[in-house]
Amino acid sequence: MEERNSRYELQQSRNGLTVPVINEVFLHSIYNPIKEAEAFAETHSKSLAYKDKIIVLGLGFGYHVEQLAKILNRNHNSFEILIVEPNSKLVDDFISTRGFEDKNIKIINAPNVTDLFGSLDFVSYLMQKPAIIKHDASFILNQEYYTQLLSYQAPKQINQFGTILSENSKNLFSERSANTVNDYIDSIKSEKSIRNRNEFLLLAINEIRTTTVQGK
Amino acid sequence: MKNIIILNLGSQKDIIESSYLTSSIVSEHPDHKIEMLVDSANAEIAEIVSGVHKVHTIDTTKIKQIFDTPLYSEAFAINEFVDSLDEIFTKNWDYAYNYSNDSVSSYLISAVDSHQKIGTYISNNGVARTTNKWATYQNAVAPMQARPVIDRVNMRNHIAGTPVYLEEQRIKMNGEYTAVATQNFARIRQMKGSSATFIVGINLNEGSDGYVMGSNTYMELLEAIEESENFKAVLLLDGKSYQRETVNELNAKFKDTLISINVETVALPAVLSNLDILVSTSNTQLAIADAMETKCIEIRDFTSKNFIPVCHTNDNYIIQSKDESNMANDIILAINEELETELPITTLSSANPTYKLIQDEYGVTQSQIRGELDLFSELSFHLERSITLENLGYPHNAELVEHVKLNSDDTQLSTFVNEMKEELTDTVKVLLSTLRSLKGMKNSESNLNSFIGHLDTLIAIGRNDTIIASTVRFFEGRIENIEAVDMDANIKAIESNLFQLKSELQTITTLLTELSVRSDKSSSAQVRNTTAEA
Numbered sequence: 001m002e003e004r005n006s007r008y009e010l011q012q013s014r015n016g017l018t019v020p021v022i023n024e025v026f027l028h029s030i031y032n033p034i035k036e037a038e039a040f041a042e043t044h045s046k047s048l049a050y051k052d053k054i055i056v057l058g059l060g061f062g063y064h065v066e067q068l069a070k071i072l073n074r075n076h077n078s079f080e081i082l083i084v085e086p087n088s089k090l091v092d093d094f095i096s097t098r099g100f101e102d103k104n105i106k107i108i109n110a111p112n113v114t115d116l117f118g119s120l121d122f123v124s125y126l127m128q129k130p131a132i133i134k135h136d137a138s139f140i141l142n143q144e145y146y147t148q149l150l151s152y153q154a155p156k157q158i159n160q161f162g163t164i165l166s167e168n169s170k171n172l173f174s175e176r177s178a179n180t181v182n183d184y185i186d187s188i189k190s191e192k193s194i195r196n197r198n199e200f201l202l203l204a205i206n207e208i209r210t211t212t213v214q215g216k
Numbered sequence: 217m218k219n220i221i222i223l224n225l226g227s228q229k230d231i232i233e234s235s236y237l238t239s240s241i242v243s244e245h246p247d248h249k250i251e252m253l254v255d256s257a258n259a260e261i262a263e264i265v266s267g268v269h270k271v272h273t274i275d276t277t278k279i280k281q282i283f284d285t286p287l288y289s290e291a292f293a294i295n296e297f298v299d300s301l302d303e304i305f306t307k308n309w310d311y312a313y314n315y316s317n318d319s320v321s322s323y324l325i326s327a328v329d330s331h332q333k334i335g336t337y338i339s340n341n342g343v344a345r346t347t348n349k350w351a352t353y354q355n356a357v358a359p360m361q362a363r364p365v366i367d368r369v370n371m372r373n374h375i376a377g378t379p380v381y382l383e384e385q386r387i388k389m390n391g392e393y394t395a396v397a398t399q400n401f402a403r404i405r406q407m408k409g410s411s412a413t414f415i416v417g418i419n420l421n422e423g424s425d426g427y428v429m430g431s432n433t434y435m436e437l438l439e440a441i442e443e444s445e446n447f448k449a450v451l452l453l454d455g456k457s458y459q460r461e462t463v464n465e466l467n468a469k470f471k472d473t474l475i476s477i478n479v480e481t482v483a484l485p486a487v488l489s490n491l492d493i494l495v496s497t498s499n500t501q502l503a504i505a506d507a508m509e510t511k512c513i514e515i516r517d518f519t520s521k522n523f524i525p526v527c528h529t530n531d532n533y534i535i536q537s538k539d540e541s542n543m544a545n546d547i548i549l550a551i552n553e554e555l556e557t558e559l560p561i562t563t564l565s566s567a568n569p570t571y572k573l574i575q576d577e578y579g580v581t582q583s584q585i586r587g588e589l590d591l592f593s594e595l596s597f598h599l600e601r602s603i604t605l606e607n608l609g610y611p612h613n614a615e616l617v618e619h620v621k622l623n624s625d626d627t628q629l630s631t632f633v634n635e636m637k638e639e640l641t642d643t644v645k646v647l648l649s650t651l652r653s654l655k656g657m658k659n660s661e662s663n664l665n666s667f668i669g670h671l672d673t674l675i676a677i678g679r680n681d682t683i684i685a686s687t688v689r690f691f692e693g694r695i696e697n698i699e700a701v702d703m704d705a706n707i708k709a710i711e712s713n714l715f716q717l718k719s720e721l722q723t724i725t726t727l728l729t730e731l732s733v734r735s736d737k738s739s740s741a742q743v744r745n746t747t748a749e750a
Contacts, residue, residue, distance in 0.1 A: 120295075123288050127281060154289040164291035169298045181290050194340050197305070197327045203338070204323035205297050208276050209283040211319060 008089065010097075018061055018097060020090055027060040027137045034063055041067035044133055052076040053130035057146050058138020059085035059107060061094055068133065069102050081105045082125055084116065085138070086145050113148045118164050156180045172198045181205075217247040218310035222268075223324055224254050225276065226316030228261045229424070229526060232503040234315050235386035236369045236528070238267030243381040253304060253324075260481045261500065264388045274300035276320070304328065313376055317354060334376050345697050349608060350374040356693025357604075357686050360678075363523040363593075365601040365686075370579035374608075382575075386507045393486035401490035404475060408448050414492040414555055416441050417505075419452045420459040423497030424526075427517035427537065434466055436544030437495070440559045442470060447559065451476035452487070452494075452501065493554060495547055498526040506532060513550050515543070518569070525582065530575035534582060539567040546570055546586070578605050578613070591628050595620065600683040603727060607690065607720050617730045633731050639684050640724055646674045647721065651714055654707065671710075683724065691717040 011019050013030050020027045029036035041048075041064065048054070048071045056065055065083060072079035081104060085091050091109045100107075110116035117123065132150075139146050155161070157179050175195060178184035185206045188199050220241065224234050231254060238250050249269045254262040256273040263271055275296060282293035305327065312328040314321045314335035322344060325337045336355050339345050346352040354371055358364050373380045405413040418437065422428045441449040451466070453459040455478055463476045479487050484504055488494065493511040496502040506512050506527045514527045518538035525534050533550045537543050546568045548559045569587035573580055581601060584594055598620070602613040620629070650670040656663040678688035694713045700706035 117287070117289065120292060123282075123292055126287065127278065127285075153286045156290065161289060161291035164289050164295070166295045166298065168302065169291065169294045172294065172298070181294070189342070192342055194326075194338070194342060197329075200323050200327035200338065201297075201301075201305075204320050204327065205279070205294065207319045207323060208279050208297070209293075 010093065017063070020061055020093070022087070022090070022141055025137060025141045027058075027135075027141070028063055033061070034067075037063040037067040040064050040135075041071055044068065044131075045071055047131045047133075048072055049075050051131040052079040053125070053128050054079075054081050055125070055130050055132045056081060056083045056135060057132065057149070058135030058142070059083050059087075059090060059094060060135050060138055061090075062098060062100060064135055065100070065105060066102070069105060072104075079104055080125075080130075082122075082130070083107045084149065085109055086111050086142055113145065113152055116149065117152055117154060118162065156182070158184070172202055175199070217249065218245065219307070220248055220250045220311045220313065221304060221307075221309045221328060221330070222250060222252045222313045222315050223321040223328075224252050224262070224315045225274070225318055225321050227424075228258050228500040229503050230316050231258055231261045231265060232387075232500065232507050233369055233372065233528070235265045235267070235507050236380050237313075237315070237373055237376055237378060238265055239384035239386045240373060240378045240381045241376075242267040243384045244378065251304075253301075264481065264485060264504070266384070266386050266388050272300070272304055315372060339699070343696070345699070346693070348375060348377075349694075352693040352697060353604070353608065353690060356696070357689045360681055360689060361686065362521060362681055363597060365597055365604055367528060367580040368524075369528045380579075387485045387504055389485050389489065390482060393483045394489065397483070397486035397490050404448055404450065408445060410446070412446070414447045414557065415490065416447060416449050416551065417452050417488070417491040417494040417496075417510075418449055419494060419496035419499070419501050420462050421452070421454055421456070421497065421499050421501055423499050423516065425498055425517045425520040425522075427497050427515065427520070429497065429515060429537075429543065430540045431462070431465065433540060433543040433547075434462070435469060437547055438466060438470065438474065440544070440548050442473070444559055446557060449474065450491070452496075453478045454480075454501065493551055495551075502526045511554055513547055513554075515547070525571075525573075527573055528580050530573055530580065532573045534571040534573070536569045536571075536587070538569065538588065542566040542568055549586070578610055591624065592632055595624065595629070595632050596683060599727065600686060603683060603720075603724055604686065604690075606723055607687070617727065621731060621733075629731060633728050636683065636724070637728055639682060640721060640728070643674075643677055643684050643688065644718075644721055646670065646677065647714065647718060650674050651711075651718075654711055654714065657707070684721070687717065687720050687724065690720070 007023050009021050011021050011030065013019050013033050015032055017033050019030055019033060048068065052072065054068065056068065065081060069081060083105070085107055088109055088111065091107055108116065108122060110119070158173055158181065173184060175198065176184060176187050178187050185202055188194060188202060194200055194203065222234060224231055234252070241248055241250060250267050251270040251272060252262055252265070252268050253272045253274065256275040257277065259271060259273045262268065279293045279296050282288045283290060309328060309330040311332050311334060312325050312330035314325045314337060317336055322336050322338050325333050325335065334347055335351050336344055336346050344355065346355055350371055353366070354375060358366065358371070370380060401415060402411065404415060405411050418434070438449050441447045451463055451474060453463065453476060463474070467474050477487060484501060485508060488505045488508055488510050491510055493513065494502065494505045495513045495515065496505070497515050502512060502514055503526045506529050509529055512527050512529070512532040514525055514532065514534045516523070516534060516536050518536040527534060531554070535543070535546050535550065542563065545561050545563055546566050548561050550570065551557065552559055552561070566586065567588045570585055571582040572585050574583050598616060602616050606612055650667070653663060653667040653670045657667045674688065675692050678685050678692050691713055695710055698706060698709040700709050
């Protein structure tokens with residue numbers, strides 16, 4: 001984090017709005033952040049017309065998000081915006097200075113990508129297939145972080161599930177040693193003898209995983 | 217008081233059908249507590265099933281989506297699964313019933329802590345087993361049938377050992393919605409100046425077989441109904457945009473006089489209970505109406521590979537759409553028959569097969585009453601039903617045999633009997649070879665491969681969809697259920713089942729002989745007449 005904020009300051013734009021400048025990157029226009037944000041939001045108006053859920057990569061100081069919210073409000077009865085921002089100081093300063101009035105906008109502050117994908121809320125939101133919009137200045141500033149986010153693949157090894165796997169779920173894997181869920185299930189099948197309830201449950205999960213979802 | 221868990225991860229139709237089971241259980245044992253596990257997509261439907269004390273849900277779509285997406289940790293899917301089932305798996309059950317008979321439920325039932333399992337379950341050595349002959353039939357025979365001969369409701373109740381109590385309420389009614397619906401429908405009836413106006417519900421939802429009624433059919437049907445002094449139509453929608461477009465199109469022709477109702481699931485029973493008759497493709501709304509004993513006319517696609525009706529109730533109709541131009545006429549004919557009315561029709565003959573559901577002492581069956589008849593199919597259907605029920609323990613249906621003999625064309629019946637005899641003869645030959653090779657194997661184990669080869673040939677006969685093939689599949693299902701501890705016990709059990717198959721094929725032989733008697737008499741009568749003329 002210290003590295004993230006080695007040079008961090010909040011400047012004032014020509015029209016009096018706060019503009020964070022981090023490692024010499026201006027997160028918004030120093031002249032007119034609102035006008036810049038309007039133009040930015042307009043470039044995404046097509047996808048905002050049919051998507052009512054979006055993820056914004058980068059908080060900046062929120063001006064672009066508010067403009068996106070305006071367009072969403074025009075097009076939908078309800079909408080949700082989730083902002084992913086790794087910089088905790090920026091998030092704290094924003095909330096203490098301005099904050100969002102609109103309750104449809106939420107910020108998720110996750111300093112590392114693994115923690116982000118370990119959050120059930122975030123994953124559940126992703127499963128609703130939101131549109132993903134980059135805030136360019138934030139992206140440039142945290143390129144490694146956002147690139148990692150966009151190319152993330154969850155680990156398959158059971159011992160890397162970490163704190164995601166609940167205690168009850170962990171019990172399912174207590175009988176055998178296998179690297180992945182796939183390997184564990186293959187191990188059960190290869191033995192042609194199902195030892196206990198947990199193994200029946202894993203085989204049931206396997207059926208859900210491998211068969212076509214039942215229609216209406 | 218018993219605690220019962222019903223695993224019902226199938227379709228909405230499965231859930232509605234389970235109302236026949238739950239209501240029957242409650243009828244026999246009002247103090248039993250029934251809980252049901254369904255897919256979360258079907259939770260709303262499960263809530264209206266009578267007799268269900270609690271509905272548990274599992275989101276299989278979400279679980280599968282997580283597994284299918286590399287972005288998401290599989291841990292979330294496993295947590296979702298475990299959390300959904302926690303309450304079920306921490307409880308002791310008296311009975312656990314695999315109602316939907318899918319692979320997931322078959323594993324789950326084996327994991328459930330229950331005094332007795334009902335239906336198909338996976339054994340400790342990973343093999344699917346069934347708990348009685350009806351479950352064996354369900355697993356081994358029914359899935360291959362394009363037109364199942366045993367009504368699914370009856371079959372599933374038999375699996376549970378519970379008769380179907382038709383007089384019981386199967387669908388929960390919401391008092392508030394019922395009161396509002398009754399008032400609204402009373403007003404609709406008065407639009408035609410009488411509280412005795414017949415209300416015909418027309419469901420705009422598409423069928424599970426993909427069939428949607430043509431706009432001309434809607435038009436002609438609505439014309440006849442709306443022009444009548446005694447009828448009023450109500451269009452039923454469930455929120456889909458294509459239904460709204462259909463309503464707009466129809467209202468343009470009927471000058472906005474049509475009544476349409478957008479019904480949510482929770483209010484559906486209240487609406488359906490106010491209809492005099494419902495015309496619908498094969499879908500959930502129809503299933504609910506049928507379970508509530510609302511008069512129904514089910515419209516199906518003639519070209520559909522399977523003929524598995526949604527309707528189960530006596531006197532309801534099924535019309536297969538072969539000639540769309542006559543559909544409206546056929547529907548009106550059925551309405552007139554059912555309600556004893558005289559809506560105008562243009563013809564009594566049509567290519568569209570019309571069936572009526574008939575409740576007999578064996579369950580519910582479909583009897584074709586109009587339209588192009590495929591005698592071979594109809595004969596096969598009814599005779600296979602009779603044979604199957606006999607093999608499942610019901611008495612021989614002599615009445616059916618007499619009915620067939622009296623009402624079938626001699627030549628066609630004779631052809632049918634001869635074709636079946638040919639297939640039967642071939643099958644019996646294979647069966648006898650299998651028995652001989654089994655005997656040979658008892659004398660020398662080197663004959664094992666020969667026996668297995670003959671057995672495979674016998675089982676392969678079951679791959680078709682004929683009466684004899686079904687009987688062979690039933691045999692196959694039974695031998696898959698054998699739980700022998702050693703080779704000798706296994707062989708003995710297979711042998712016993714082979715003899716049972718022989719006995720079942722004998723049932724078919726007897727039936728064909730009974731059918732042949734009239735055919736032969738007719739043939740010999742023709743010969744005598746010919747001889748007399750000469």
